[in-house]
Amino acid sequence: MKQTILRKYARLIARCGVNVQKGQNALIYCSLDQPKFVELLVDECYKAGARKVKVEFSHQPLYKLHVRHQSVTTLAKVEEWEKARLQHYVDTLPCEIYLNSSDPDGLKGINQGKISKADQKSWPILKPYYDAMENKQQWCIAAVPGAAWAKKLFPDLPKGRAMEKLWEAILSTSRVTEEGDPVEAWEAHNQDLKARCAYLNSLGIARLHYKGDNGTDLTVGMIPEAMFLGGADTSLQGIRFNPNIPSEECYTSPMRGQAEGIVYATMPLSYNGELIENFSVRFEGGKAVEVKAEKNQALLEQMIAKDEGAAYLGECALVPVDSPINQAGMLFYKTLFDENASCHLALGGGITSTIKGFEEKTLEECRALGVNDSMEHVDFMIGYEGLDIDAITREGKTVPIFRKGKWAF
Numbered sequence: 485m486k487q488t489i490l491r492k493y494a495r496l497i498a499r500c501g502v503n504v505q506k507g508q509n510a511l512i513y514c515s516l517d518q519p520k521f522v523e524l525l526v527d528e529c530y531k532a533g534a535r536k537v538k539v540e541f542s543h544q545p546l547y548k549l550h551v552r553h554q555s556v557t558t559l560a561k562v563e564e565w566e567k568a569r570l571q572h573y574v575d576t577l578p579c580e581i582y583l584n585s586s587d588p589d590g591l592k593g594i595n596q597g598k599i600s601k602a603d604q605k606s607w608p609i610l611k612p613y614y615d616a617m618e619n620k621q622q623w624c625i626a627a628v629p630g631a632a633w634a635k636k637l638f639p640d641l642p643k644g645r646a647m648e649k650l651w652e653a654i655l656s657t658s659r660v661t662e663e664g665d666p667v668e669a670w671e672a673h674n675q676d677l678k679a680r681c682a683y684l685n686s687l688g689i690a691r692l693h694y695k696g697d698n699g700t701d702l703t704v705g706m707i708p709e710a711m712f713l714g715g716a717d718t719s720l721q722g723i724r725f726n727p728n729i730p731s732e733e734c735y736t737s738p739m740r741g742q743a744e745g746i747v748y749a750t751m752p753l754s755y756n757g758e759l760i761e762n763f764s765v766r767f768e769g770g771k772a773v774e775v776k777a778e779k780n781q782a783l784l785e786q787m788i789a790k791d792e793g794a795a796y797l798g799e800c801a802l803v804p805v806d807s808p809i810n811q812a813g814m815l816f817y818k819t820l821f822d823e824n825a826s827c828h829l830a831l832g833g834g835i836t837s838t839i840k841g842f843e844e845k846t847l848e849e850c851r852a853l854g855v856n857d858s859m860e861h862v863d864f865m866i867g868y869e870g871l872d873i874d875a876i877t878r879e880g881k882t883v884p885i886f887r888k889g890k891w892a893f
Contacts, residue, residue, distance in 0.1 A: 485651045489662055491524055493626075493655060496666045496729065498528040501624030502579035503725040506533030509578035513540050517585040517630040525581070538578075544590035544757060551594055559598065560605035570613040577721070579622040585630035588817035591757020599756060600786055607791070607859045615847055619837050622725035625820055627654050636817060657730045657809045657821065670715075670726060677714030681734050683893060684712040684802075687883055689875040691742075692800060694827075697870040698748050702767065704800055704829075705742025707854040708878070710838045712736045712802075720843060730809060732824040735801035737834035739854040741770035743797050747829065751815060751822050751865040753784075759817070760784050763864075765831075771795045772831065788831060793858030799830035805869055805889035819863050826867025827886070832860030 498504050510529045514522055522539060529537045551559065634646035641649065655661070659669040694702040714734040718724050746766040753760040763777035763784055772795040775784045788795040803826055809816075810825035834855035836842055842850055851857050873886035884892035 485648060485655075486662070487524075489655060489660060490521055491528070492666055493658065493660045494521065494524040494528040495531075496658070496660060496670070497525060497581060497624055497626050498532045500667045500670050501626060501726050501729050502581055502622040503723055504529050504532040504534045504579055504622075505723060507535045508533070509576060510534045510537045510581065511540065511573075511578050512537065512581045512583065513542070514583035514628070515585050515630060516541055516543055518583070518628040521628050522583070525583075529581075544586055548591060548594050551598055556598055556601045556605070559602035562606050562609045567609075567613075570610070574613055574616045577617065577621050579725070580624075582623070582625045584625060584627045584818060584820055585633060586757070587630060587632035588636060588754040588759060589757070590632060594757065596756055596758070596783055596786060600790060603859060604791065611859070618847060619842065620720045622719055622723050623727055624725065624729060625727065626658070626729045627818060627820055629654065633817070637814060653812055653814065653816075657812055657824075659730070659808075670729075674715035674726070677731075677734060680891070681712040681714050684734060684875075684885070687875055688878045690878045691876040692738075692885070693874045693876060694745075694747060694866065695872045695874075696748070696866075696868070698750070698868070699764070700745075700747045700866060700871065702743065702745035702747045704797060705739040705770075707737060707739045707839070709840050709853050710736050710738075710855075711840055713835075713838055717837065728820060728824070730821065730824055732807040732809060733801040733803045733828075735799055735835070735838070737836075737838045737855045738797050738800050739770075740793075740796050740834070740856040741854075743767040743770045747866050749864050749866060750826060750868045752779075752817060753862070753864045754817055754819065755780075755783060755787060755862060758783060760787075765864075767797075770797070787860065787862060790832075790860050791858055793856050794832050794860045796831070796856045796858070797829055798832045798834035798856040798858065798861055799828075799863070801828050801830070801863070802873070802885065802891075803827050803867060804886070804891050805867060822865050823863045826865045826889070827871060827873070828863045828865045828867065830861055830863045832856065832858040832862055 526537045629647045629650040634650040638646040660666045689706050712734045748764045761779040765772050766774040772788045777784045836850035839850045869889045875883045
């Protein structure tokens, strides 16, 4: 891939993704797959005004060794130096970039039960730090090709060509081309998403009804004080940023405890480095009371039992099937992309910034209004050409939102 276009992508992430501020620290979390691109990204962060850029590399095979050899107690231990680092982040609010390139099947065979127990032990210690930073930081999740990921998508191609094809797909769906400025393209895209959200917010939606010829029949209650958001976000520090590159969704947080019916996933879910495939979730009283999967059902059951909130919905997101990512005609096996190819739901923690006036409210006040709280936030895709969605307004009107997987307005 040409260095000029990769430079554009790095600049997009630094200036439009996290929007690094002059004198701000930046953190980059990534795997070992694209060190040259990481160099470009670090350079662009400094050019945007970053005071200090820190890169933290991870590697799935090493993580598998840690899980295999460490006890649950050791895996769950949050060391004093780790607490001090988190407190430093609370105090300084660095922007955070997550470059995803991992193998969707890269943790296959790992002891998922051990990971779950360790997470449950460490979460009460970590949660206060994350709550203290919520809505205050800029962050961005983007992607770069990994060799195993590329070969999963293009198994018949040599590794080098598969990597190149994946680069092409990532860049095109992220609105990065040789011609034009991707930052300007994202400004126009954000305006379109903002207009759609404004229409949705004008309806006074009380419930969304999802109906599909695959068996999906689900009704989800909305929080009266919640808004649909999409594209760029604004931190409590007043800094505008784009948390996902790419992004095609208009999303909101539904009312905890108000979901009835069944929904069928239309794409595989990559969770903790393993794929869950061909699954359904049935809700009663807002809670996922039954899940079925042709592959990795035990992992799906474990996921919704992670904590009290893991079995409740935290997000409803609307994405048409004619989105650029879906039009790419490929399954990415990455939530970042696949969630922007079709409508999706998320089990677990909700998004407090969807509450009107959240800037003047505490997290506890937002959650008291109905935003779900959990250590998990797992998106799964439910959209396809046969999905219809109706909004039932607080005045009792039924308004079509989606017909056959596309916007009905």
